[in-house]
Amino acid sequence: DVKVTQSSRYLVKRTGEKVFLECVQDMDHENMFWYRQDPGLGLRLIYFSYDVKMKEKGDIPEGYSVSREKKERFSLILESASTNQTSMYLCASSAIGQGNYGYTFGSGTRLTVV
Amino acid sequence: AQSVAQPEDQVNVAEGNPLTVKCTYSVSGNPYxxxxxxxxxxxxxxxxxxxxxxxxxxxxxxxxAEFNKSQTSFHLKKPSALVSDSALYFCAVRPPANDYKLSFGAGTTVTVRA
Known part of the structure; x- marks a missing residue:
């Protein structure tokens, strides 16, 4: 069974900390995405990557950065965590040209910044 | 710009009754x-x-789900709901030429009571 794995289900961090959220997929997908999910707002795209070392801003990139050094791994970085970044973070992947099959999502990381 | 609207935050139905979750969209070209x-x-x-x-x-x-181009709708349906269908449902749309631009609605919480 294909998988997108997010390293942590729950995280609690302090304001100002640097936070790393890790995502690994085993499907050899080219595309990887980071979304944040907030009640009443649905999913909003933070960043995506279509190849190793390539990245593009999504709709809400402010306060975030990403890293993709290997095809299977896509990391989301909060340079200096703030309380308004408390949210559920979802990673997803898809194969190039097969976006019509939808994305495969990880189980999510619920981040609380205190 | 593309967008998705899910007009109902919550849908409540009795088990065995039909379930409908509404979605309307806006996108350039034919939608996925x-x-x-x-x-x-x-x-x-x-x-x-x-x-x-x-x-x-x-x-x-x-x-x-039924696609209705004239009404730009894509409503989700189930003829006979189960308690296990209780969950959060998201509609999403993207233009055919872009794998990276999947936009989500805010979500609809479905509760099926026994």
Whole structure:
């Protein structure tokens, strides 16, 4: 069974900390995405990557950065965590040209910044 | 710009009754439309999609959706709801030429009472 794995289900961090959220997929997908999910707002795209070392801003990139050094791994970085970044973070992947099959999502990381 | 609207935050139905979750969209060109479901503390699971062809598409767990181009709608339906269908449902749309621009609605919480 294909998988997108997010390293942590729950995280609690302090304001100002640097936070790393890790995502690994085993499907050899080219595309990887980071979304944040907030009640009443649905999913909003933070960043995506279509190849190793390539990245593009999504709709809400402010306060975030990403890293993709290997095809299977896509990391989301909060340079200096703030309380308004408390949210559920979802990673997803898809194969190039097969976006019509939808994305495969990880189980999510619920981040609380205190 | 593309967008998705799910006009109902919550839908409540009795088990055995029909279930409908509404979705309308706006996108340039012919849309690629998706429904996802999210169970508590889990990632999103793909339910079904419309790319082209028959306006009525069938998906997982007995769900189906009807594409209506004139009304720009893609409502999710199930003839007989189960308590286990209680979850958060998301509609999503993207333009055909762009794998990276999947936009989600705010989500509809479905509660099926026994």
């Amino acid at each position: 439309l998706f429904w996802y479901v999210q169970y508590p503390n889990r990632g999103l699971q793909f339910l079904l999609k419309y790319i082209t062809g028959d306006n009525l598409v069938k998906g997982s767990y007995g769900f189906e």
